[in-house]
Amino acid sequence: MSVLALALVVLLPAASGVLLCLAGPRARAAAIRVSLTTATVTAALAVVVAVTRPALEIPFIAGAPLGLGVDGLSALVLPVVAIVTLLVLIFAAAEGTESPERFHGLMLIFAAAVAVTVTATTLPALLFAWEIMGAMSWALIGFQWRDDRRVQAGFVAFTMTRAGDLGLYLAAGAALMGGAGLTLAELPAVSSPWRDVIAAGIIAAALGKAAQLPFSSWLSRAMEGPSTVSALLHSAAMVAMGGYLLLRVAPLLEVSGWAGTTVAWIGALTALLLGAVAVAQRDLKQLLAASTVAQLGFVVLAAGVGSTAGGAGYLVAHASTKALLFLVAGAWLAALGTKQLSALRGAARRWPLVGVLFTVGALSLAGIAPLSLWALKDELLAVALEKSPALYMVGLTAAALSAIYSGKALFIVWGRADDATEAGYDTEQPGTRSIGRWERIPLVVLATGAALLGILALPPVSEPLKAMLGEAGTATPSVIEFAGSAVLALAMLALVAIGLRRGVPQPAWAVNWLGLEKAVHVAIVRPTLVLSEALARFDDNILDRDLHRTARAGIVAASRAARADERGVDGAVEGLARQLRGLGTLARRPQTGKVHQYYAQTTIALAVVFALILLVR
Numbered sequence: 001m002s003v004l005a006l007a008l009v010v011l012l013p014a015a016s017g018v019l020l021c022l023a024g025p026r027a028r029a030a031a032i033r034v035s036l037t038t039a040t041v042t043a044a045l046a047v048v049v050a051v052t053r054p055a056l057e058i059p060f061i062a063g064a065p066l067g068l069g070v071d072g073l074s075a076l077v078l079p080v081v082a083i084v085t086l087l088v089l090i091f092a093a094a095e096g097t098e099s100p101e102r103f104h105g106l107m108l109i110f111a112a113a114v115a116v117t118v119t120a121t122t123l124p125a126l127l128f129a130w131e132i133m134g135a136m137s138w139a140l141i142g143f144q145w146r147d148d149r150r151v152q153a154g155f156v157a158f159t160m161t162r163a164g165d166l167g168l169y170l171a172a173g174a175a176l177m178g179g180a181g182l183t184l185a186e187l188p189a190v191s192s193p194w195r196d197v198i199a200a201g202i203i204a205a206a207l208g209k210a211a212q213l214p215f216s217s218w219l220s221r222a223m224e225g226p227s228t229v230s231a232l233l234h235s236a237a238m239v240a241m242g243g244y245l246l247l248r249v250a251p252l253l254e255v256s257g258w259a260g261t262t263v264a265w266i267g268a269l270t271a272l273l274l275g276a277v278a279v280a281q282r283d284l285k286q287l288l289a290a291s292t293v294a295q296l297g298f299v300v301l302a303a304g305v306g307s308t309a310g311g312a313g314y315l316v317a318h319a320s321t322k323a324l325l326f327l328v329a330g331a332w333l334a335a336l337g338t339k340q341l342s343a344l345r346g347a348a349r350r351w352p353l354v355g356v357l358f359t360v361g362a363l364s365l366a367g368i369a370p371l372s373l374w375a376l377k378d379e380l381l382a383v384a385l386e387k388s389p390a391l392y393m394v395g396l397t398a399a400a401l402s403a404i405y406s407g408k409a410l411f412i413v414w415g416r417a418d419d420a421t422e423a424g425y426d427t428e429q430p431g432t433r434s435i436g437r438w439e440r441i442p443l444v445v446l447a448t449g450a451a452l453l454g455i456l457a458l459p460p461v462s463e464p465l466k467a468m469l470g471e472a473g474t475a476t477p478s479v480i481e482f483a484g485s486a487v488l489a490l491a492m493l494a495l496v497a498i499g500l501r502r503g504v505p506q507p508a509w510a511v512n513w514l515g516l517e518k519a520v521h522v523a524i525v526r527p528t529l530v531l532s533e534a535l536a537r538f539d540d541n542i543l544d545r546d547l548h549r550t551a552r553a554g555i556v557a558a559s560r561a562a563r564a565d566e567r568g569v570d571g572a573v574e575g576l577a578r579q580l581r582g583l584g585t586l587a588r589r590p591q592t593g594k595v596h597q598y599y600a601q602t603t604i605a606l607a608v609v610f611a612l613i614l615l616v617r
Contacts, residue, residue: 002052005045010115013042017108020101027101032093035104039086046082050075060124064182067121072468078118080316084236084323085111087442091327092228094438110136114237123172123182141225153224160218164208171201188255199259210242211293212270217516223285227330234292236319243299247311250303264304268394271297275401280510284329284339302380305387309466310380313456317372320449324361337431343424346417351435357447364450366406369486372454378485379457382477403492411500
């Protein structure tokens with residue numbers, strides 16, 4: 001029965017999503033009911049399989065089945081992803097969207113792909129889910145397809161993540177060459193150098209999905225998509241799945257030696273640099289996007305240092321926190337018609353409940369005790385300190401930046417609105433000036449998670465969680481570390497409160513996301529275009545020219561052959577035909593039909609025969 005439940009966690013949203021998309025406008029009236037019913041049942045089934053821990057395998061190719069299974073890590077993550085999906089869909093249904101059947105269908109297909117990613121035990125299953133996630137992200141980011149800017153944003157996100165995704169194919173090929181099979185649990189046993197190739201391929205794919213350096217800029221462009229899409233894809237799913245994959249293959253990273261250290265430093269530097277980017281943003285969704293990349297940097301750091309419990313706990317707490325913040329940003333965008341921070345001044349005062357819920361999420365993101373991300377951040381940083389003090393200091397500095405950008409957004413939305421603020425309303429879309437009751441219910445649930453999930457890092461729960469995830473012997477934060485990080489976060493908030501009066505520094509390199517998109521254009525896009533143009537010229541001037549010459553020579557030869565045919569072969573055939581026609585004409589003349597003429601012809605013929613006989617004799 002539990003195996004059936006695991007299959008339904010995937011098949012139910014997948015089938016419902018496909019049917020909604022295929023039915024199109026005919027399913028519009030029933031789309032929301034189907035979507036919410038499916039998501040509710042899927043969330044309940046996710047809880048069931050998290051408890052029962054089933055596994056199944058479907059034959060695919062020899063030695064490489066499509067394997068799904070629930071262990072400690074997936075048992076923690078799968079229900080959270082399913083519940084966040086349900087809450088986001090409830091919010092989307094309350095807010096309303098164009099083509100609800102297409103929107104909810106794509107979201108359900110995406111949720112099914114995420115469920116496969118979380119439970120995949122073999123590379124073929126992971127590859128299928130990874131590809132579907134990428135395709136659905138493109139469709140959802142560019143959901144408003146009449147807007148070329150949004151469609152282009154979807155293409156940018158798809159292309160950049162696709163570049164990293166190729167690493168999974170490299171890893172699968174190396175696993176086959178290494179002879180250990182395509183089961184994820186067997187990858188650490190592959191002999192070197194194939195093991196290193198596998199690690200490199202998986203790291204590239206994970207960093208691309210998690211928008212870690214150097215792939216970070218695609219997430220900035222992805223903010224063109226609907227806020228509900230951002231609330232799911234860029235909190236509990238897709239981006240989170242990059243970090244999740246690294247947690248899943250943490251034993252491989254540890255065995256390879258170099259991979260763990262590399263991943264840890266990439267995560268730490270991403271958390272630091274994208275934290276600075278978040279501080280400089282003027283757009284709330286851009287701030288949240290940069291903070292997502294930075295916060296996922298902590299998960300990647302945890303995977304690199306072997307803190308699976310800290311990383312997994314941080315991932316699920318961040319999912320609840322960031323989904324909450326993105327949905328509030330979407331609610332304010334729909335109500336006020338803007339997501340510019342300067343125009344959102346006083347938004348929290350205008351809708352106090354929504355403002356309080358946003359405050360819970362922002363303070364959790366800042367690392368304020370006792371909210372969820374405070375203790376979980378210390379959990380993984382304690383393991384980083386054990387591995388490398390330098391790594392710890394970079395992570396601690398990134399944590400301080402978390403408090404700064406969270407405080408910046410928080411103090412602005414609680415500020416007092418003025419005439420200049422209201423002048424910024426409706427600059428991006430017409431605002432409704434209202435936030436519905438059903439839109440607020442998912443926010444309350446997510447805020448509860450943002451407030452309470454920190455218990456995963458506290459002593460009554462942390463040790464059983466580590467045991468469930470198979471983690472042993474890692475460091476735990478001391479009381480001094482807990483207290484120190486809490487004081488640091490409060491100090492940063494106080495600094496922001498003072499600094500906002502003087503203006504927060506907004507260097508161009510930070511506002512423009514480190515110039516990453518420009519760097520991609522300079523380093524990859526432009527050289528590719530130049531190479532393409534050079535190859536086109538080579539094709540036109542060399543290959544095509546030779547082909548045209550060959551074609552012209554063929555035409556000349558064909559013309560000459562045609563003339564030879566007309567004048568020679570055709571002339572001879574026609575001359576022979578004329579001669580035969582002449583002989584035929586002569587042969588027809590004696591055929592008059594008169595008997596006496598036939599007698600005369602016979603007499604002449606006999607006379608000729610006798611004459612010949614006499615001559616021969």
